[in-house]
Amino acid sequence: MLPARCSPEGAQELWEKIEAIAKNDHFKYSRLFAIGVYTFLGESEPQLLEDTEKRDEMLTTVTAGLNLPEEKMKKDLDLYRSNLEKMNQVLEVLEDALAVERQRREKAEAEAKAKTAEATVATETNDEQDEQKETSESGSDA
Template structure:
């Protein structure tokens, strides 16, 4: 049997991307809207590759990154009712519980609402017990103390979302944003430069999706306008 290196170790019988895709379409049987197919497939591949990495351990910040990426990049998806099924299939295809993901992401987001960015950074580096947040404390505590912590783009997006919830204005100021992100990277021993690049790409992708949705809406409006125009009466021969 062939062995495959994952992370810093070697293992066999590892699940492949094809396995994850097959599982996804077993859970979500409807076709994916073509405009969003690449978004879904790239997110699935990213989640899968993390799930099979020996150094990766999911946590509430990662869950928030997954939820946020999905919700923002899937804006405008039609049919709307399929979005929940797609999200659930993404999680289950990589062995995750979609309800737990959303619940822990939501808890973390609620916590950020009541903290300034500085308080948030301090809490993330040394999480203190808080009522109603017991399920997210230990996983976050383990991040800074884990010498083999597996950083990911989705983790960075989770952090970015927390800052956005804490103080949306701070993200509009590039110098302040970079300062707070650098502080987080230092406190949690994260690759700061890579995190900044990942977040730049994330913001760029959001802008592109907004532009695409705007173009689609313009086309739809033009189509509706043309459809509603009265048809000219046919000329009658004398």
């Protein structure tokens, strides 16, 4: 039977399927099964995963109800949460690195545009000076 706190729409049917799987004589507990149950509980009540005491209480209820190895499941889920935390930290580092790279690229592009603009202005100034020289030389030749 689905724990009382865990009853979103359609959850009862899913819970019955999980229960049938776990109570099957040929069922062999796996870490993946534990992660699936954990995810199911998290989807049905997200606050549950944030509160350690409530989470442990719910896992105790679930392991007893499904006749699963409680300590092994808790250990597997601790490892899973630890890995998720590490992946989130890596994602943050990657996002920071991408932001720094983006800023560096934008700065380089801005500097390149500034140099191009300077070169254009310098070329136009040189052209004007050359025209003035030619005009003054042609005027002094005459």
